Amino acid sequence: MSAVSELPARSPRQVVGAYVALTKPRVIELLLITTIPAMLLAARGLPPLWLIACTLAGGTLAAGSANALNCYVDADIDSVMKRTGARPLAQNTIPPRNALIFGVVLGVVSFAFLWLTTNLISAVFAVATILFYIFVYTLVLKRRTSQNIIWGGMAGCMPVIIGWSSVTGTVxxxxxxxxxxxxxxxxxxxxxxxxxxxxxxxxxxxxxxxxxxxxxxxxxxxxxxxxxxxxxxxxxxxxxxxxxxxxxxxxxxxxxxxxxxxxxxxxxxxxxxxxxxxxxxxxxxxxxxxxxxxxxxxxxxxxxxxx
CATH class of the missing domain: 1.20.120 (Four Helix Bundle (Hemerythrin (Met), subunit A))
Structure with missing residues (x-):
């Protein structure tokens, strides 16, 4: 029997809620808190509201992508930790393959959206953040060194860089x-x-x-x-x-x-x-x-x- 067929029947609302949970919304909130002040300081005032909205939307997509891919890679860890045991993949409420595709699609969309609505450098920074979080922190540092969060935390610092560059086109x-x-x-x-x-x-x-x-x-x-x-x-x-x-x-x-x-x-x-x-x-x-x-x-x- 396939993993997909073993998943319990769920309502559309539950399915949507599971995919939203993959993106770790509470983590994203903290990231966005730092993006807006960076944009305001870069503009030395209030940038166009559409630019703020687009930067936040693109940043949300990028952060959601990184978090969903993190859940995919760390499913084995999440399933044995009480703090993370309720996450969708730990509870087997979403097929791992679907979570992987979902995370990749969010990353691609975030790049395209930021490039079209802000500028290329902000889009590149967003993708670089996703790649760093997954390949450097999650796959290399997290399970190998107690210094993991020191260097891995760099991914969480990038929203201010993205916010600044979306306004100025530079850093x-x-x-x-x-x-x-x-x-x-x-x-x-x-x-x-x-x-x-x-x-x-x-x-x-x-x-x-x-x-x-x-x-x-x-x-x-x-x-x-x-x-x-x-x-x-x-x-x-x-x-x-x-x-x-x-x-x-x-x-x-x-x-x-x-x-x-x-x-x-x-x-x-x-x-x-x-x-x-x-x-x-x-x-x-x-x-x-x-x-x-x-x-x-x-x-x-x-x-x-x-x-």
């Missing part, structure tokens, strides 16, 4: 700084989650840092990367005003203090709620990029440096 240093903010923010954010689901990752054979290192060593790295993230946000001061700098500094102190508290509790052997830090780190990134968006529209650059 300038402020876009690279925003890339750096997300790059250094990703490890502490992800390690906090991995500490909560340490046994899940160990059972799946994924060497996330909390699996191969002590909790104290992990939280020490969280503190280090948190401070680097905060410093990186302040590098945008020359092209922003007091509005962004104040928000970045205050929220950065809050973020760093939270990281220190987490490390302190672990060092004293106390019980930690790492998910609290995980959710708080989401809020921190939102504050930074929302502050950047507001500043780009209403603020004036401190030094007025050209991009």
């Amino acid at each position: 300038a240093w402020p876009a690279l700084v925003m890339f750096g903010v997300i790059f250094f923010w990703t490890p502490p954010h992800t390690w906090a989650l991995a500490m909560k689901f340490k046994e899940d990752y160990a059972r799946a054979g994924v060497p996330m840092l909390p699996v191969v290192a002590t909790a104290q060593q992990v939280t020490r790295q969280i503190v280090i990367y948190s401070w680097i993230t905060v410093v990186c946000t302040l590098l945008l001061a020359p092209v922003t005003s007091w509005i962004y700098v104040s928000i970045a500094a205050l929220s950065g102190i809050w973020f760093a203090v939270f990281a220190h508290r987490l490390h302190g509790v672990v060092r004293r052997g106390g019980s930690t709620n790492t998910m609290k830090f995980f959710h708080m780190s989401n809020l921190y990134l939102m504050f930074v990029f929302c502050g950047l968006a507001v500043d780009a529209v209403v603020g004036l650059p401190v030094l007025g440096w050209p991009f």
Whole structure:
């Protein structure tokens, strides 16, 4: 009997819901939060609304493609982890072949759509992100090294590059700084989650840092990367005003203090709620990029440096 014939009967709504779940919508939301501020800063104001809409649509398609292909490759891991056990392929609600085709089609459509509505460089960056996420992170790094999320997290940094290039057709240093903010923010954010689901990752054979290192060593790295993230946000001061700098500094102190508290509790052997830090780190990134968006529209650059 084929795998397809073994799938339970489902309504059209359930089928659509399963394919949407493959794209990991909640992950995409976070990526889009960083795209719009990058576009606003690149335009030093509000770009055409149609350009914003097209960039977000194309970015959503690209992210959905990467996530669907990730689900296809990681189906074996997802099926043994409690955190991911409800995903469509882990539940055998979608044939693997269909998921693969779906992911590839989304990637092709994202490239064509971004090329037609924005520019070629943004479309190329989108495809490069998909390929990096699947072939570098998912297939190579994730199962082989505890440094997986450090370098693999680069895929999550690309929306700011795509957003910037869709407005300007180029990549300038402020876009690279925003890339750096997300790059250094990703490890502490992800390690906090991995500490909560340490046994899940160990059972799946994924060497996330909390699996191969002590909790104290992990939280020490969280503190280090948190401070680097905060410093990186302040590098945008020359092209922003007091509005962004104040928000970045205050929220950065809050973020760093939270990281220190987490490390302190672990060092004293106390019980930690790492998910609290995980959710708080989401809020921190939102504050930074929302502050950047507001500043780009209403603020004036401190030094007025050209991009």
